[in-house]
Amino acid sequence: MRKPADKTERMTHALRENGVRVTRQREALLRVLSEAGDHPDAAELHRRAQAVDDSLSLATVYRTLTVLEREGVVHRHSFETGGARFEVADPSHHDHIVDVDSGEIIEFHNERIEELQRQIAAEMGYEIVHHRLELYCRKK
Amino acid sequence: MRKPADKTERMTHALRENGVRVTRQREALLRVLSEAGDHPDAAELHRRAQAVDDSLSLATVYRTLTVLEREGVVHRHSFETGGARFEVADPSHHDHIVDVDSGEIIEFHNERIEELQRQIAAEMGYEIVHHRLELYCRKK
DNA sequence: GATGCAGTTGAGAAGCATTTGCAAGTAGAG
DNA sequence: CTCTACTTGCAAATGCTTCTCAACTGCATC
Numbered sequence: 606m607r608k609p610a611d612k613t614e615r616m617t618h619a620l621r622e623n624g625v626r627v628t629r630q631r632e633a634l635l636r637v638l639s640e641a642g643d644h645p646d647a648a649e650l651h652r653r654a655q656a657v658d659d660s661l662s663l664a665t666v667y668r669t670l671t672v673l674e675r676e677g678v679v680h681r682h683s684f685e686t687g688g689a690r691f692e693v694a695d696p697s698h699h700d701h702i703v704d705v706d707s708g709e710i711i712e713f714h715n716e717r718i719e720e721l722q723r724q725i726a727a728e729m730g731y732e733i734v735h736h737r738l739e740l741y742c743r744k745k
Numbered sequence: 746m747r748k749p750a751d752k753t754e755r756m757t758h759a760l761r762e763n764g765v766r767v768t769r770q771r772e773a774l775l776r777v778l779s780e781a782g783d784h785p786d787a788a789e790l791h792r793r794a795q796a797v798d799d800s801l802s803l804a805t806v807y808r809t810l811t812v813l814e815r816e817g818v819v820h821r822h823s824f825e826t827g828g829a830r831f832e833v834a835d836p837s838h839h840d841h842i843v844d845v846d847s848g849e850i851i852e853f854h855n856e857r858i859e860e861l862q863r864q865i866a867a868e869m870g871y872e873i874v875h876h877r878l879e880l881y882c883r884k885k
Numbered sequence: 886g887a888t889g890c891a892g893t894t895g896a897g898a899a900g901c902a903t904t905t906g907c908a909a910g911t912a913g914a915g
Numbered sequence: 916c917t918c919t920a921c922t923t924g925c926a927a928a929t930g931c932t933t934c935t936c937a938a939c940t941g942c943a944t945c
């Protein structure tokens with residue numbers, strides 16, 4: 606048997622099975638996304654993806670990101686600084702610390718906070734669809 | 746002695762003491778803001794303020810909101826739906842629940858979550874400048 | 886109350902991130 | 916290999932917000 610397919614390949618298969626066409630451009634973007642360890646914005650993704658496929662336009666980057674978000678493959682974050690930033694949807698949820706001086710983004714997760722959130726929403730008669738928790742911080 | 750000044754008057758005095766000019770336009774906006782029980786956006790504030798002073802331009806609304814934010818008089822929120830929304834800075838901090846169906850915004854506060862946030866930031870060597878916690882919910 | 890000037894305003898142009906219209910190109914089912 | 920619906924690149928359009936600039940005005944000072 607073959608070795609398991611790489612991250613990008615696995616994603617493309619999953620997309621095709623959901624009836625999403627995997628074009629040359631989408632594959633380039635998926636590759637770039639899966640190799641990114643940070644939280645790039647659309648312009649940065651465009652820059653990186655052009656190294657893989659130089660014909661890829663910024664409009665297509667946006668269109669593809671919208672598709673991938675709908676498919677649950679990527680997450681879109683709108684921090685207070687500038688435009689939206691993206692990352693491949695991690696099965697394990699996390700929140701973000703934003704360093705207000707350097708712009709650096711750090712991930713964290715705290716189950717007690719998650720639980721308190723659910724509890725608060727429930728008390729108001731709501732259930733959480735998703736949430737956003739960002740700590741804008743400065744190094745001590 | 747006179748009765749204490751109303752909310753708007755108190756704000757204008759505080760601003761003047763901080764060297765901020767209180768113009769006819771700014772007063773109109775302060776009045777509208779202090780009477781708002783919701784979280785209006787700039788266009789809505791413009792609409793409401795024109796009932797007080799019909800010469801007020803949208804550009805001035807934005808300029809004034811920036812000034813008032815710097816002075817700590819209003820808070821600016823960027824929810825996932827559309828443009829920024831504003832509210833008079835409440836001395837007591839609170840977070841928001843956004844009803845994803847109706848767009849309605851509800852305020853809440855939980856000191857245990859606040860404490861956990863500080864703790865998490867501290868563990869990473871950070872101190873929180875400010876934070877953002879929004880629960881996007883649906884009625885049960 | 887009159888004066889001076891730095892800060893403020895209205896109107897429209899500009900800026901920025903993102904979206905869209907359209908004609909040409911292409912994935913992938915049959 | 917063919918066909919068709921979905922995608923793409925390009926440029927123009929969008930929506931929110933900020934800027935430019937000449938005219939105006941708080942308000943500290945006389």
